[in-house]
Amino acid sequence: MTTNVRFCLVGFGNVGKSFAELLLKKETELAERYDLSVTVTGIITGTLGAAIDPNGIDLQAALDLVRSGQQLNSLSTQEPINETNAFILNCPAEFMFETTPVNPQTGQPALSHIKTALQKGMHVVTANKGPVVHGYEELTSLARQKGKGFLFESTVMDGAPIYAMFREVLKCANLLGFFGILNSCTNLLLGMMEQGKSLEEAIEFGRSIGITETDPSNDIDGWDASIKVALLVTVLMGVPLTPQEVDRTGIRDITPEMIQQAKAEGERWKLVCSAKYTDGRVFAKVAPERVGTESPLYSVSDTSSYCQLRLDVLPGLGILETDTTTETTAYGLFADFLNILKVH
Numbered sequence: 001m002t003t004n005v006r007f008c009l010v011g012f013g014n015v016g017k018s019f020a021e022l023l024l025k026k027e028t029e030l031a032e033r034y035d036l037s038v039t040v041t042g043i044i045t046g047t048l049g050a051a052i053d054p055n056g057i058d059l060q061a062a063l064d065l066v067r068s069g070q071q072l073n074s075l076s077t078q079e080p081i082n083e084t085n086a087f088i089l090n091c092p093a094e095f096m097f098e099t100t101p102v103n104p105q106t107g108q109p110a111l112s113h114i115k116t117a118l119q120k121g122m123h124v125v126t127a128n129k130g131p132v133v134h135g136y137e138e139l140t141s142l143a144r145q146k147g148k149g150f151l152f153e154s155t156v157m158d159g160a161p162i163y164a165m166f167r168e169v170l171k172c173a174n175l176l177g178f179f180g181i182l183n184s185c186t187n188l189l190l191g192m193m194e195q196g197k198s199l200e201e202a203i204e205f206g207r208s209i210g211i212t213e214t215d216p217s218n219d220i221d222g223w224d225a226s227i228k229v230a231l232l233v234t235v236l237m238g239v240p241l242t243p244q245e246v247d248r249t250g251i252r253d254i255t256p257e258m259i260q261q262a263k264a265e266g267e268r269w270k271l272v273c274s275a276k277y278t279d280g281r282v283f284a285k286v287a288p289e290r291v292g293t294e295s296p297l298y299s300v301s302d303t304s305s306y307c308q309l310r311l312d313v314l315p316g317l318g319i320l321e322t323d324t325t326t327e328t329t330a331y332g333l334f335a336d337f338l339n340i341l342k343v344h
Contacts, residue, residue, distance in 0.1 A: 149340030154332030
């Protein structure tokens with residue numbers, strides 16, 4: 001017998017739309033392999049309204065409306081609710097998927113949205129780094145108290161299972177430090193500048209393919225990278241850390257001349273993320289560095305990302321994710337859904 005699961009989607013930007021497309025793509029496979037069907041009962045956007053239909057929203061119709069800049073309200077079978085917390089409380093669903101823009105400084109308002117959903121008794125999956133890093137202990141405690149799942153695989157390295165690897169495979173392994181390229185957008189921008197594009201031209205291209213943050217300065221000034229470093233330290237090293245505590249330098253001051261000089265000398269500029277224990281404390285840093293061919297970071301190109309982990313039992317374990325898109329981020333959300341069902 002097929003089990004139906006109802007979804008509430010908070011946020012319907014590039015990642016939210018890709019997630020909806022993935023649900024449509026995987027509909028038959030979910031039924032055949034897992035005896036599952038999915039009904040999206042609510043969608044709320046930042047600028048294009050909201051819709052709730054307990055019998056299910058036509059996802060293709062929702063995608064068509066949003067892509068043409070039209071409001072979702074026409075798909076609602078009740079008076080549209082445009083305040084997000086009230087929307088969550090009124091949407092009949094077992095899962096809430098949160099994909100609103102990140103706020104590196106406080107995690108709000110997404111932090112409030114996730115708390116509302118958990119308190120209501122929903123499982124929560126998010127791709128939003130802000131609420132996790134600023135509310136990790138509170139949110140995981142609340143989820144445990146309510147007997148609900150709270151997962152966030154897509155917050156770092158998109159669909160690559162970096163958290164799941166520690167949760168399910170690396171039993172009793174302790175993370176001592178890491179380094180790598182965690183912001184695929186700046187990696188693409190630096191690569192395009194190496195090819196002769198200006199930073200502004202590279203940003204415009206990144207925006208056109210949906211790879212930049214909603215506010216590109218979060219990428220350029222290192223905030224996205226810093227919050228990812230803070231997330232890994234908080235979740236995997238067990239040391240609470242905010243992005244404000246990361247020693248942060250972005251790529252804004254990297255000039256075309258600096259790029260070409262490095263290239264002439266056989267090196268490349270990369271925005272390097274790192275964290276390590278030093279004298280009993282964790283030191284975390286994000287900064288542009290020149291790397292040579294001997295570095296594993298040298299060949300990480302375009303929208304790829306890489307993280308090399310140093311564990312007490314494995315001194316050098318690397319994870320490479322190539323050519324990331326919003327589709328890979330959407331898969332992280334999808335995988336979290338199935339993993340929550342496995343244990344709840």
